[in-house]
Amino acid sequence: MRLFSSLALGLSLVLPVAAQTIHGGDGITLPPPPSVLASPVYDNYFGTKIPDSYRWLEDARSDETRAYIDQQNAYTARYFQQARIHPHVVEALDPLERAPRWTLPIQRAGNYYFTKRLPGENQASIYIRRGWAGKDERLIDPAVLSRDANTSVDLADVSRDGQLIAYRVRSGGADETTVRVFNVKTGKTLEDTLPAGLHWSVNFTPDGSGVFYTTTNSQGSLLFEHVLGTRVTRDELLFGREFRGEPLGPIDLFMSQVTDDGRYLVVNIERGVPARRVDIVFRDLTKKDAPFDVLVWSLDSRFSAIYAKGAWYVKTDYQAPMGRILKADPGVLPDAWTTIVPEAPEAIESFSIVDDKVYVTRLKNVVTETSIYTLAGKPAGSVPHEGIVSSSGIYGRTTDRYGFFSVQSFIQPPTLYRLDATTGKREIFAQPTVPFDTSQYELKQVYYTSNDGTRVPMFIAGKKGLPQNGTARLLMTGYGGFNVSMTPTWNPAYAWWMEQGGWFAMPNLRGGGEYGEHWHQQGMFEKKQNVFDDWFAAAKYLIAQKYTSPAHFAITGRSNGGLLMGAAMTQHPELFGAIFCGYPLLDMLRYQHFEQGVHWTTEYGASDDEKQFFYLLKYSPYQNVKKGTAYPSVLFFTGSSDTRVDPLHARKMVAEMQAASSSGRPILLHYSLAGGHSAGVSVDQKIQDDADELTFLWTETGGTSAAK
Secondary structure, eight states: OOOEEEOOSSOOOEEOOOOOOEEOGGGOEEOOOOOEEOOOEEEEETTEEEEETTGGGGOTTSHHHHHHHHHHHHHHHHHHHHOTTHHHHHHHHHHHHTSOEEOOOEEETTEEEEEEEOTTOSSOEEEEEESTTSOEEEEEOHHHHOSOTTEEEEEEEEOTTSOEEEEEEEETTOSOEEEEEEETTTTEEEEEEEEEEBOOOEEEOTTSSEEEEEEEETTEEEEEEEETTSOGGGOEEEEESEETTEEOOTTEEEEEEEOTTSOEEEEEEEETTTTSOEEEEEEETTSTTOOEEEEEOSOSSOEEEEEETTEEEEEEOTTOTTOEEEEEOTTSOGGGSEEEEOOOSSEEEEEEEETTEEEEEEEETTEEEEEEEETTOOEEEEEOOOSSOEEOOOEEOTTOSEEEEEEEETTEEEEEEEEETTTOOEEEEEOOOOSOOGGGEEEEEEEEEOTTSOEEEEEEEEETTOOOSSOSOEEEEOOOOTTOOOOOOOOHHHHHHHHTTOEEEEEOOBTBSTTHHHHHHTTSGGGTHHHHHHHHHHHHHHHHTTSOOGGGEEEEEETHHHHHHHHHHHHOGGGOSEEEEESOOOOTTTGGGSTTGGGGHHHHOOTTSHHHHHHHHHHOGGGGOOTTOOOOEEEEEEETTOOSSOTHHHHHHHHHHHHHOOSOOOEEEEEESSOOSSSOOOHHHHHHHHHHHHHHHHHTTSSOOSOO
């Protein structure tokens, strides 16, 4: 049967909200939330009619929707005006958030290029350090580019001679960026500008005369070459639309790179997010107008390649769900390639080649291990890490002696190192001073059992000696999707929570990549409920072990983690006292029609497939709100600049939840006009946003039960 939609007959009534005073924590009271027009639209999915009372809120530009946002923001403001701890949260967060930050550097011609944000600054600038012992020199300051404090820059690439920098300019948290080029010698930005778009990769040509760049629109991805000093409208299309007779469609994303020796232009074609299949093609740049050749094509597996010392090295999950590294021959299928690093019980997260060493980063029970091999695959030691930490891969070039990596955890701010591939010596590149005494806190790992018997790990952090008697507040976050491994990383908001005497927890849910592709597949498509069940089992474990109790239990998640929050509030509202639901996916029957949603059909499926419709309907939070349910306190957070997950999800869900909840607890919408899905908002804005989240979660878990 075909999927179709039809408008409801006429307009419906204003859905009445229960005329009861809303009671928040710490004595906060609010009137009933604003009344919202319920105008049902009915969709017929394979004979099943599904109502949508707030379809009109999908139109972000309508006067009615804008009025709704204004009313909801004003309602939320009334809450925070009464929140007595809010000023104290802002004050305590300020030094944590404003601590200096660096990114790992790019090394070119003996110099180091990176971004750094100093205390008191709202955004990071792009710097150069001329030599290891040189002073950091600011090259590009976003405050000079725009008066808007939510304008940020990041480093896209540096030319081989180190004289040109390609950098992105972002407004707020939007995914779209403009790309500009800076001349280090003259200190001036060139007139060349790539207009705002989804530019996933930008690479200088080997001679620095231009850039290769990928851009994505509703039709798919395209790879162009821009010659510096010419009009963008004259850029040459190098790859896209189709290859060898196979169409390249809207879910196919391109990432390009130039090999470190400058010989090849390599294109990774990722089929969806996460990619169910990755193809790799390459062009010999030493031959004029050479065609693209195939390294790997048409296999339903993931591949990533590095060209080093005249050979191709490829990481893949092809016939190896935990990952392996092969030496590739472009002329034959992967079955005939030589194994360099075989599959092991621990999943490979990443690999790199610096000088003549292969660095392989694995997760052993979600704790980072970095092993070293020769190019022939012979073990050559390791990069040691102490304790439960998260370490990045070793970033560097195959033609360089040095690589760079960072180490951090929930209780340890990041330290950046330079690693000598020849001697193994490490030196600190940057170590921020953060007002957080790591020695007062502990981080441990526990295991619990999900409802189907699966053993799931979880990190728990807090002050040393914090009692387990069920009275402490606990904040738990999670993700569970897209093959993303959730490792312990530094976050000032979590640090603040622990400073106040609260526990922090993060379970490693199925759907992530912590235990390889099998772990991922156990949490996608029709098995998505496993993710939610792992989450609920984690909550029950923490309650049973008396880390907290439902009234003191706060949870937070964003994006796919926002979907997790939606499932938590609709499936087990009795377990939690307060929920922060950020930039969420919530209407899983329609998500694929908006912003970048079509790319995620390789993770969730789509409602226009009959089989997928029924399992999506079963867990989709928006369709599973039940009138008369005692829901916990919920703060939905989104913003106009979210061009990844459409804010319509939060707008519709808030109206649905406010109309349905019988608990008398606050259901609020925090709708930012500046923020978006990606990083980039100012530190001032970040402090305010994090303070709102923490104030809400702390206030609403002070002891009042979410269920009455």
